[in-house]
Amino acid sequence: xxxxxxxxxxxxxxxxxxxxxxxxxxxxxxxxxxxxxxxxxxxxxxxxxxxxxxxxxxxxxxxxxxxxxxxxxxxxxxxxxxxxxxxxxxxxxxxxxxxxxxxxxxxxxxxxxxxxxxxxxxxxxxxxxxxxxxxxxxxxxxxxxxxxxxxxxxxxxxxxxxxxxxxxxxxxxxxxxxxxxxxxxxxxxxxxxxxxxxxxxxxxxxxxxxxxxxxxxxxxxxxxxxxxxxxxxxxxxxxxxxxxxxxxxxxxxxxxxxxxxxxxxxxxxxxxxxxxxxxxxxxxxxxxxxxxxxxxxxxxxxxxxxxxxxxxxxxxxxxxxxxxxxxxxxxxxxxxxxxxxxxxxxxxxxxxxxxxxxxxxxxxxxx
Numbered sequence: 001x002x003x004x005x006x007x008x009x010x011x012x013x014x015x016x017x018x019x020x021x022x023x024x025x026x027x028x029x030x031x032x033x034x035x036x037x038x039x040x041x042x043x044x045x046x047x048x049x050x051x052x053x054x055x056x057x058x059x060x061x062x063x064x065x066x067x068x069x070x071x072x073x074x075x076x077x078x079x080x081x082x083x084x085x086x087x088x089x090x091x092x093x094x095x096x097x098x099x100x101x102x103x104x105x106x107x108x109x110x111x112x113x114x115x116x117x118x119x120x121x122x123x124x125x126x127x128x129x130x131x132x133x134x135x136x137x138x139x140x141x142x143x144x145x146x147x148x149x150x151x152x153x154x155x156x157x158x159x160x161x162x163x164x165x166x167x168x169x170x171x172x173x174x175x176x177x178x179x180x181x182x183x184x185x186x187x188x189x190x191x192x193x194x195x196x197x198x199x200x201x202x203x204x205x206x207x208x209x210x211x212x213x214x215x216x217x218x219x220x221x222x223x224x225x226x227x228x229x230x231x232x233x234x235x236x237x238x239x240x241x242x243x244x245x246x247x248x249x250x251x252x253x254x255x256x257x258x259x260x261x262x263x264x265x266x267x268x269x270x271x272x273x274x275x276x277x278x279x280x281x282x283x284x285x286x287x288x289x290x291x292x293x294x295x296x297x298x299x300x301x302x303x304x305x306x307x308x309x310x311x312x313x314x315x316x317x318x319x320x321x322x323x324x325x326x327x328x329x330x331x332x333x334x335x336x337x338x339x340x341x342x343x344x345x346x347x348x349x350x351x352x353x354x355x356x357x358x359x360x361x362x363x364x365x366x367x
Contacts, residue, residue, distance in 0.1 A: 002183075007032045007156070009341070010175055010184035012163050012198050014040035016139075016327050017319050018190035019146040020334035021341070026153030028342060032182055033155055034175070036162035036194070041143050050327075051231055051242065053083050053134045054107045055098070057325040060304045060357055062105055065325065067332035067349045069133070077142045081242065082230035083134035086114045086281070087127040094235045095127050108132055117230055120223075120283040127235070134231055136242070139327055146330070158182075163191075166202040173202075173315060186341065188317045193261035193298040195306075195320035204313040207363045208301040209321050212256040215270040218291040219249045221284040232281075239277040248290065251278050256297070266294040299323045301363070307337040308359040317341055318360045 007030045011018045014035035022033050052072065054065050072078045087095050099109055114128030115121045151157060161179035166187060175182045191198045193211035200206055224247035233240035234254070241251040253274035257267075271292050279286070300306050300321035310316040319337050322329070332350050339346040340355065356362070 006183040009186045011188040013190035020330040022150040023146040024334040024338035031155045033157045034161040052328040064329035064332045071331035078135040083131040084230045085129040087235040190319040193296040211261045220288040266292045297324045311361045
């Protein structure tokens, strides 16, 4: 008799995608959660800018975000903040397109005068759209909650277990990891930026999940008070900033630099670009850059997430391509993925969401 532990499902990656899915299916199947790092969520989840916005990701992502809202609020993971999308006169067509894109979706978007919400706003920034529902997410608490729920229901979390090989033997996957061997009936790829390399190890065709570097800096400014300031984002996608505690700000140049998946670090040029763009928006003086960091965001070619069984490799399930919206969509995305994975009726919160939007078969047959 083999002493290799066997599970119904092995999930590769214990970031927000893998942790949320594990929590959603725990108790209905035996599950092992294989994490390459010593600490789950090291590369993306733990470096998130921590914001929930129904408009982020576009209309294809919005149903998942909106459906996740009640669970996140009820769990105490959201704090009201609001998001103000700003632009200059030449950005009027973008503002109009943005409003039209979400017309009829239920997302509350209202044209406003941005100077009423942003003290010291430079005169060129005359256009604004307020998204009042937007909120701050307590990412660490949400991730910890999903991991705790999974563990309580019997999920085995194995750190330092980078996947080295995956071989399909009949109806079972034999998995070689740095932490030893595991057998599983289904292999779930929730590896974030490493989704395509994991797929290749399992003999599946890569679907083009690309990792991008995103930079964030923490600033002190003069004036230091940001009471009542919403999250502020450029309608053209060149920056965003939001208030933090004790008069600090988080600022990003909204960079998306394609990179190979690795322990990404901030580049000084991106930090300088962020500050330059910020100083073109408000007349505040930057007095200190207290912290800087970068994280990975990974998108499929159409920038929609990928949930479902691979059309050509039996027992291989995709839970990937969640970009920067994996945290804000976690409750609905995990409920949807769990229903497909287990072959059960979807939870009420995702009953009206079109799964075909996110199915891996949309990228064609494996070759």
